[in-house]
Amino acid sequence: MKTIRMIQTAALLTLGISLTTHADGFRNPPESAAAIGKIGGTYAWMEDASAAARNPANLASMTQTMVSASLTMGYGKKEFTMMDGAKAESENPWGYLPSLFAVVPLEGGKWTAGFALTTPYGRSTEFPTDSPLRYASPYFTELRSMDFHPSLATKINETLSIGVGVHVLWSDLSIKQIYPWGAALGAPGLPDGTATLDGDGYGIAGSLALTWDLAEGQRLALTYRTQTQVDYEGDTRLSNIPPPAAGLAASTSDFDTEITYPSVIALAYGIKVNEKVRVEANIEWIEHSQFEQLQLDAGRNTPLLPQSTVAADWEDNFTYGIGAEWDVTDAWTLRAGYLYLETPIPSSTMIPTIAEEDQSVVSVGCGYTQGPHQIDLAYAIGLFDGRNVRDNVNPAYNGDYDFESHLISLSYGYTF
Secondary structure, three states: OHHHHHHHHHHHHOOEOOOOOOOEOEEOOOOOHHHHHOOOOOOOOOOOOOHHHHOHHHHHHOOOOEEEEEEEEEEEEEEEEEOOOOEEEOEOOEEEEEEEEEEEEOOOOOEEEEEEEEOOEOEEEEOOOOOOOOOOOOOEEEEEEEEEEEEEEEEOOOOEEEEEEEEEEEEEEEEEEEEOHHHHHOOOOOOOEEEEEEEEEEEEEEEEEEEEEEEOOEEEEEEEEOOEEEEEEEEEEEOOOOHHHOOOOOOEEEEEEEEEEOOEEEEEEEEEOOOOEEEEEEEEEEOHHHOOEEEOEOHHHHHHOOOOEEEOOOOOEEEEEEEEEEEOOOOEEEEEEEEEEOOOOOOOOOOHHHOOOOEEEEEEEEEEEEOOEEEEEEEEEEEOOOEEEOOOOOHHHOEEEEEEEEEEEEEEEEEO
16 A cells, blocks of 8 residues: 555656747657756766656666656747737746656666656646637636656667666646626626636657667667557536526536647757767657648537637657766866757647747756766756737638747656
8 A cells, every 4th residue: 555655646746737938749858867958968978867758778788777857947938929919928927847766777788678767748828817808719728637657778789788668647627718608698798707628638659769889889779659648537517507508518528539649759969079968969759740620619608608629739759969078077067958849730720828839949958967866957948939820711810920938857867
């Protein structure tokens, strides 16, 4: 029972939400401070316990048991200016992303086990309930996730390592929108209500990773994660149902939908410039085109929805990055990185609560190692130009979008 309680506690602590302006669909930033510090290079030279999430093949080179925990705080804001000049600015800009990692060399030394508990997907945006968008768009959307990822790694030979893993993804989704009973029933003066849709579900995915030491000081890494389909089930709740709608609406009904999270292929090339400096370049391909639409089933209340099918038509996208780290002393390491993120969301189907644009991210970080202790700290900032939308299928969503985002991450690891 003690073990079960520890697992439940760890799971609760690992729930997190993403920045409102991380331009990569539903994907969250990297999982640890070491990765965020060199944000564009996170696959080839990740050689601590957090490699269990990014590239489990690298675990094959680890000879000691290590556990680590990471907490990333994110600040993200967006401002939407409608075509008539009215403005809506998001609220509650802070989010958090915790992660846990462990690596254990197995008896005999041929295999290494890895474990990661992370929040790979998320989305949280809230607008004031009295904003100009109050009837046109949800004022609140929140998607959270928790990914349980055990893995095994081994060396095929002196230069090639392989890692395989299973992902058990849990996610919940919440959508809230002001419901105009007066307009819906043709009876002006009726007080507004709130429609709330909540659901959660599970999905299974797999992953494969290869790390190949091409030559002295040169490394190639390739990782693949399969897509994950999560079927959400929960409740729809309607408030302030007026007497004229008593036979048409129910205060509580079922809620169902599904989201297919993308498969991801990442390729990295790393080089050791010398004994103290490591550099790597990364490219990722993300199959966001699997997300074509969001089908909403609100049970008995489905006829009351403005639309039960929300078009998405997301596009496959790439990320490109470079990262470097410098061992200044035996104890101190400095890091820096650059990442360019293409957004998968076309302007024609973008909605304000999941609005984003192509962006650059610049990061810096440092690490300190003393005996079995390892502490890492990182900061990253998103660079935006703003996005002008004029071709949206919903004219109310046309306008100018501006964004701001920051990441601060802290990790602690202990080697046994």
